[in-house]
Amino acid sequence: MQTDVDEVEQAVATGSLPGWEQVEAHVVDAHERYLPRTEGAVADYIPALAAADPDLFGISVAEVSGSVHAVGAADTAFSIQSISKAFVYALVSDALGHDVVRERVGVNNTGLSFNSVIAIELNDGHPMNPMVNAGALATTALVPGATPAEQWERIRAGLSRFAGRQLELDGEVYHSEMLTNQRNKAIARLLESYGRIDLDPLDVVDTYTRQCSLNVTARDIAVMGATLADGGVNPVTGERVVSPQVCRDTLSVLAATGMYERSGEWLFEIGLPAKSGVSGGIVAVAPGKGAIGTFSPRLDSAGNSVRGQHATAYLSRTLGLNVFASAAHPTDLEGTR
Structure with missing residues (x-):
């Protein structure tokens, strides 16, 4: 990913975010700066997503203090899609523990596309990590619950607790995806053949499709x-x-x-853990400080929002969010630096 913020001075902060007014000003500036960008295209392999307004653009920054900044279409609803993977993984890890989830799902990058079947075969049936579709399906299958309905309600309720409000299913997106998710059904059946899914694979795909169809906003x-x-x-x-x-x-x-096969590039350029979704959302997290949520439906070839990437890169730099950025520790002792 190429960004155009190299000329922006890199702020360095290992403590709190800047003051409220400064954060607010940078959020507004990021929106104004990248609103004119029109590169990319909306996802068209899911009919309901193909109908999205490509001009929508919202940014929100939530601080650990509880302050929330929002500009543009930050309160416009969109389906969460693959961003859900991160939060379902967190819920499953909280329920089952570090070791169980690591062994069953894995943590290593495949280096291949998010919906790759080859990656499973190359790794003896291991889904490799929870952010690609194979790993996400294996993770969803681990959600506690005696029935698919109980699993789904646990996911909906858990993601609602993360958002701080009750999230609801977008029925149109769910039905649209169920008509086009043959590849996920194939991946689930393949995982079942390797013993990575213990439940009915089609039930798992249904629950996973529901979790991807929850409506959220950039603020959420x-x-x-x-x-x-x-x-x-x-x-x-x-x-x-x-x-x-x-x-x-x-x-x-x-x-x-x-960020799939571009995770290394993203970390190198922006320096924040992040997750994208093909409806146009990106969430990026600065531990101990807060998080950025963006929404813009135009995607690059990897399925990541173009405006969202640029806005996140800009805010990471101007707000001092890059987890790898540091400055020399000040000292009064001459000759020690």
Whole structure:
């Protein structure tokens, strides 16, 4: 991914975000700066997504203090899609523990596309990580519940706790995806053949499709990301959603695999754990500080929002969010530096 913020001075901060007014100004500036960009195209392989307005663009920043900044179409609803993978993984990790989920799902990047079948065969049936479709299906299959309906309600309720409000299914998107998800059904059956899914694979695909069809906003995903940034406590509601260790595990996986085969490039350029979805959302998390949520339906060839990537890169640089950025420790001792 190429961004055009190289000329923007890199802010460095290892503590809190800047003051409220400064954050607000940068969020507004990011929106104005990238609103004119028109590269990319909306996802057209899911009919309901193909109808999205390509000009929509919203940005939100949620701080661990509970402050939320929003501009543009930040309160426009869209289906969460693959961003759900991160939060379902967190819920499953919280329920089953670090070791069980790591063994069953994995944490390594495949280096291949998000819906690759070849990656499963190349790795003896291992889904490799929870951010590609194979790993996400294996993760959804692990959600506690005696029936698919119980699993689905646990997912909906859990993601609602992350967002701080009740999230609802977009029925049109769900039905549209169910007509076009043959590849996910094939992946689920393949995982079943390798013993990676113990449930009916078609039930798993149905539940997974429902979780991807939950409606959220850029504000919602910013708050969800800020919950991971705040050690599992929703900074708006004050409710603990998952444990601090689960947040660490989830953010580690996002850093390595959250942007698919471009995760390394994303981390190199932007320096934040992040997750994208083909409806145009991106959530990026700055541990201990907060999270950025963006929404713009035009995607690049990897399925990542073009405007969202540029806006996140800009805010990471101007707000000092890059987890790898540091400055020399000040000292009064001459000759020690």
